[in-house]
Amino acid sequence: MKNNRITLKDLAKDLNLSPSTISRALQNHPAISDSTKKRVQKIAEELGFTPNSIASSFRKKKTQTIGVIVPRIDIHFHSLAISGIEEFAYNKGYNVTIFQSKDSLKREKEILKILQNKMVDGVIICLGIETKNCEHFKKINKLGIPLVFYDRVPTDFDANKIVINDLESAYLATEHLIKNGCKRIGHIAGSQSTDIFKARLDGYKTALKKYNFPIDESLILYTNNLSYDEGVQCAEKYLSNEQQPDGIFCANDYTAVSVIQVFRKAEIKIPEDVAIVGFSNYPISKIIEPHLTTINDRAFQMGEAATKLLIRQIEEKDDFIKSETITLQTELIIRESSFR
Template sequence: MTPKRASISDIAKELKLAVSTVSRALSGHSRISEATRQRVWQLAEQLDYQPNHLAAALRKGRSNTLGVILPNIDGHFFALVMKGAEAVANQAGFNVMLCQSNEDHAHEAKNVETLMNAQVDGILVSLARNTHDFQHFEKARQRNLPLVFFDRILDGSEVSAVVVDDQRGGYEATRHLLAQGRRRIAHFGGPQHLNIFKDRYAGYRQALEEAGVPLEEELVVLCHDMSLEDGAAGIRQLLDLPQPPDAIFSSGDFTAVGALDALKEKGLRVPQDVALVGFGNETFSSLTEPKLTTIDQRCEEMGGAAIRLLLEMIQHDTQTRTPRKIVLRPELLKRASSELV
């Protein structure tokens, strides 16, 4: 049986003091004598007393805890976002409670309930890949609980968010391939209801149009999971075309590396036969052979900016005002997978 956790009442009863006196002694109140404070703290240590922060939060109306919902923490991107987020939150005196949706809408909804039950002061969210609506966030909105989305939001949604300029990233990636003399540039895209994949695809189309290169639908492969397997399957599909591509812009690094491995298995050289650009600047992108050209998303800056926006909403009660969006500029990192040395 789990031993009963010592409470303030237990300390008060043992020392024959009022509960209010013990509470003030534990919080260092100036009205309590030094002798009484020492008696209280000595017994508290003997009983292994642990303060109930949740109860204190309910009394104060604030927990100084922020909730974060991520699709996963498998890759470099979300880990660095969390690094930036926690640095800003901790500096402001807030703790961070992390939940993973595992790319599942139902699990994401449970995460929201869990964080609300934990009395967090605000929630930071990057949506699961199969989330198509905001219905599970309505209860949080009804409670005026501040919500900030980052990276992934639903296309056309009006929410406070911090994102990278994904269209510009897609545009610069494709324009770079065009500058290498490539003209049959394929695209690996993700679910188009999410802003990041729709905007990266839009940037790809924009660059082709400016260069006078027609968009060919047979060169566009929409992937469900943006996984290594999706990249390999996409390569098999593209190589079956009468005229295969001479370059690929992938909306994610995982899919790009899956494509890289599949191209090698087919005896094709990168970038001589097929040039390749990814998106995300995952850690492994600089370890592949050849190293992968990719788009950096300024992950730590995104996490920090998202937390600052959330804290601003909490401190100034601005969650009911017009949603605010912060857009960061991406950076093209040119490496050997797209350029002939």
């Protein structure tokens, strides 16, 4: 049943041509006559010949494969990014092999080794939480395999990166609250060992300063994972504060949603009493009532941009490796939770 695969050699025998000629004809090589090409294509079709890409990859040292490492596939942000990666790669003739690091440094290293062995043409990666330095990426660089980081990117490592303007986005979100008349604006922050959440806190503070608002540390609440449950805790903390905020910029949509729900239960009106802004434009932001003002974080576009940059690096003949950082512009989506 197996092993009945047809090879170039079989076609060659059938047509009394050499395998070289068959190979070239199928690649539409200019040196081959049109009549030969037609004969070859016809018989290939008839016999159902399909080229063995592994043999070709092996010979050419080019696999047309991109390795992708994400912390988890089932996080909406990443599944959107992967979708963008697959879509762009597919249209360019590349395949995508996917791995979850589960935020484990050990696993990240293992995966990198596999990717080297598999001779992928390039790697796209969003770093795991445990990853504090990038020693393990040096070898893959030395092998000449292009690398693009997205979202969670290294700071101490010269590399291709796709990011969004987190600081500016947070600034705009906060400014939006200010312009809507909020006087005491709180912030629910993510882990400050992660750059993007540090940037969001920075953006918040920058906006307050710019408008001559005091920075009130009692209005800034810190979380570990920005989980829904942590959001509930934060909301309750705000409720027990002496002075409650009249606007809150949350570093993601989950915490924003939990705040909305806790506050509404406490008979606090949103947006009238407290205006809320989230971050990420998760599907739930369009479903929760009131609909949530948030930042579109361009996950799909990040995937596309990463793949575009990577493929350019793969296909450029230049011997030296350049490093490029592309910053995608986010978008403040104003919905009912903040508009008054």
